[in-house]
Amino acid sequence: MSGRLSPRNAFVAGVITILALVPVYAEATGNTFMVSLFTRIVILAIAAVSLNLIMGFGGMVSFGHAVYLGIGGYAVGILAKEGIDSGLLQWPLALAASALFALAVGALSLRTRGVYFIMITLAFAQMVYYVAIGLDRYGGDDGMTIYKRSQFGGLIDLSNKMAFYYLCLALLLATIYIVWRLVHSRFGMVIQGARSNERRMRAIGFPTYRYKLLCFVFAGMLCGLAGALLANHTDFISPALMHWTRSGDLIVMAVLGGMGTVFGPVIGAVALLVLEELLSGITEYWQIILGPLFLLVVLFARGGIDGLLAGVRRG
Amino acid sequence: MLYLIEQCLNGIQLGMLLFLLAAGLTLIFGILDLVNLAHGSLYMLGAYFAATFAALTDSFLAGIGLALLATLVAGMALEVIAIRPLYGRDHLDQVLGTFGLLLFFNELVRLIWGPAGLTLSLPPEMLSAVEVLPGVYYPLYRLVIILATLTVALLLYALVMRTRIGMLIRAGASNREMVGALGVNIKLLYTLVFGLGAALAGFAGMMQAPLAFVQIGMGENILILAFVVIIIGGIGSIRGAFVAAIIVGIIDTIGRAFLPDLIRHFVSYSAGSSAGPALSSMLIYTLMAAVLVFRPEGLFPAARR
Numbered sequence: 243m244s245g246r247l248s249p250r251n252a253f254v255a256g257v258i259t260i261l262a263l264v265p266v267y268a269e270a271t272g273n274t275f276m277v278s279l280f281t282r283i284v285i286l287a288i289a290a291v292s293l294n295l296i297m298g299f300g301g302m303v304s305f306g307h308a309v310y311l312g313i314g315g316y317a318v319g320i321l322a323k324e325g326i327d328s329g330l331l332q333w334p335l336a337l338a339a340s341a342l343f344a345l346a347v348g349a350l351s352l353r354t355r356g357v358y359f360i361m362i363t364l365a366f367a368q369m370v371y372y373v374a375i376g377l378d379r380y381g382g383d384d385g386m387t388i389y390k391r392s393q394f395g396g397l398i399d400l401s402n403k404m405a406f407y408y409l410c411l412a413l414l415l416a417t418i419y420i421v422w423r424l425v426h427s428r429f430g431m432v433i434q435g436a437r438s439n440e441r442r443m444r445a446i447g448f449p450t451y452r453y454k455l456l457c458f459v460f461a462g463m464l465c466g467l468a469g470a471l472l473a474n475h476t477d478f479i480s481p482a483l484m485h486w487t488r489s490g491d492l493i494v495m496a497v498l499g500g501m502g503t504v505f506g507p508v509i510g511a512v513a514l515l516v517l518e519e520l521l522s523g524i525t526e527y528w529q530i531i532l533g534p535l536f537l538l539v540v541l542f543a544r545g546g547i548d549g550l551l552a553g554v555r556r557g
Numbered sequence: 558m559l560y561l562i563e564q565c566l567n568g569i570q571l572g573m574l575l576f577l578l579a580a581g582l583t584l585i586f587g588i589l590d591l592v593n594l595a596h597g598s599l600y601m602l603g604a605y606f607a608a609t610f611a612a613l614t615d616s617f618l619a620g621i622g623l624a625l626l627a628t629l630v631a632g633m634a635l636e637v638i639a640i641r642p643l644y645g646r647d648h649l650d651q652v653l654g655t656f657g658l659l660l661f662f663n664e665l666v667r668l669i670w671g672p673a674g675l676t677l678s679l680p681p682e683m684l685s686a687v688e689v690l691p692g693v694y695y696p697l698y699r700l701v702i703i704l705a706t707l708t709v710a711l712l713l714y715a716l717v718m719r720t721r722i723g724m725l726i727r728a729g730a731s732n733r734e735m736v737g738a739l740g741v742n743i744k745l746l747y748t749l750v751f752g753l754g755a756a757l758a759g760f761a762g763m764m765q766a767p768l769a770f771v772q773i774g775m776g777e778n779i780l781i782l783a784f785v786v787i788i789i790g791g792i793g794s795i796r797g798a799f800v801a802a803i804i805v806g807i808i809d810t811i812g813r814a815f816l817p818d819l820i821r822h823f824v825s826y827s828a829g830s831s832a833g834p835a836l837s838s839m840l841i842y843t844l845m846a847a848v849l850v851f852r853p854e855g856l857f858p859a860a861r862r
Contacts, residue, residue, distance in 0.1 A: 351849075357648050369838070372839070375838075533657040536653055
């Protein structure tokens with residue numbers, strides 16, 4: 243990636259600027275829904291970036307990534323229900339629980355590859371979904387309202403919509419930075435090497451299984467953070483947080499934006515959720531347009547939006 | 558004891574439905590090398606077709622027959638229009654593309670039949686119960702499902718192993734180009750295989766329809782169960798799908814029926830009531846994990862190229 247002002251870099255800078263200015267615009271026009279929508283977009287962008295770390299760079303297509311949104315969210319919700327509302331306790335626990343589950347799923351599913359991996363991650367995510375439905379004390383199928391957002395002493399008040407939005411945005415930028423550093427580190431090179439030719443990487447002497455597992459756990463943990471944020475954003479948790487179509491949405495975001503880059507999924511998240519919003523404004527049956535659109539993206543725009551931008555630079 | 562026998566039969570019946578879905582999935586995966594998330598949509602379409610045609614013709618059997626035909630045609634049309642470009646693509650592409658199709662079908666069904674869902678009622682003569690063992694009565698219709706599915710399984714076996722079409726299908730699975738070069742219309746063959754898988758899924762949907770509600774998204778949860786069946790049985794193996802489907806069906810049903818009571822014996826009543834359903838839904842996934850630890854390729858791995 244060059245440091246020059248290529249169309250791609252200019253576009254990325256533009257997206258970040260727009261994201262930073264959303265609350266200002268909303269304040270000026272009095273459109274509070276916009277802040278809510280973009281908070282959601284930014285949170286799901288964190289999840290999509292974390293998925294892209296394993297999927298785009300590691301070649302591990304997880305169809306169960308939304309499960310960490312659920313685990314992170316339920317960690318916050320369950321602790322809140324039991325009277326522990328300190329974010330300093332809730333959030334680390336959300337991350338730890340997600341990492342632990344990712345460790346178990348990763349240790350099993352990384353023994354296989356290809357289509358097995360897709361199905362297994364999907365199946366284990368579905369298991370947690372059913373467990374959440376069975377948790378009568380925490381709302382079962384209907385979900386549960388969280389009456390108090392995570393408390394951070396006097397540090398930051400999450401009930402303030404602006405403060406919460408900028409916190410999410412800061413965390414998104416931090417996530418992108420960390421993932422970017424990771425991808426370009428030695429660790430990231432091993433992961434990408436294992437994606438292109440795992441046998442060769444092993445022959446050179448890298449224990450690829452352990453590298454991939456660590457990567458998988460880290461991505462799960464990042465997504466758990468997004469889950470904790472999402473629970474705070476909606477003040478509500480339900481099994482729908484980790485419905486398997488949500489995992490599909492995350493994959494779509496990564497592919498739509500472009501899997502080749504760290505920032506791609508952010509573009510994908512913005513594009514998908516704004517598109518959903520626009521389409522649902524046009525017709526009640528908006529998924530009848532969205533579904534075939536996914537197919538068309540797969541068939542004709544494999545590089546995603548980022549790929550189109552890269553094409554501009556080349557052309 | 559009577560309850561146990563009844564639950565075992567229920568488990569076998571669920572297993573049979575899972576087999577119909579898993580057989581289609583594994584056939585499509587093994588031969589066309591395609592991951593099809595829209596398989597559950599065909600299950601749903603089958604049920605909707607059956608409910609509609611049965612209402613139109615006023616006959617359960619005619620409804621099933623017409624619906625089978627309709628699902629077959631719908632499957633083949635789907636293959637020609639949308640699935641064909643996905644052959645030979647990355648699995649991720651296939652997953653995404655068929656995920657889009659699934660959203661499309663859910664919405665299409667909502668557009669055509671409305672959000673409320675339909676019911677398919679059984680003819681009165683199927684509503685009775687039969688005495689399967691002295692003193693054990695079991696609903697006739699569930700027995701019909703088991704028998705019908707067993708017949709389909711045998712027919713499928715005969716078709717794939719004993720007919721010319723089946724021979725071509727197996728040949729196409731091991732070397733697509735060679736079969737094409739020998740003058741077989743491989744495109745048509747693939748369309749037929751996909752249609753066959755669609756019809757199997759549709760048949761499962763319409764068999765299940767009288768027992769449950771015909772509704773949008775009904776194929777999704779059972780599709781994921783079918784994935785579990787395939788993982789346990791081994792991808793591409795119909796025999797593995799059959800054995801794994803029955804194992805999963807029985808374990809899931811028995812677990813749901815008995816585990817909550819069992820837990821209540823050991824811990825307090827209220828804790829058992831809340832943990833029971835959660836734990837029993839984990840059972841088959843635990844089984845899947847165990848299979849993965851000891852036999853990552855599944856119980857009956859198909860010989861791969």
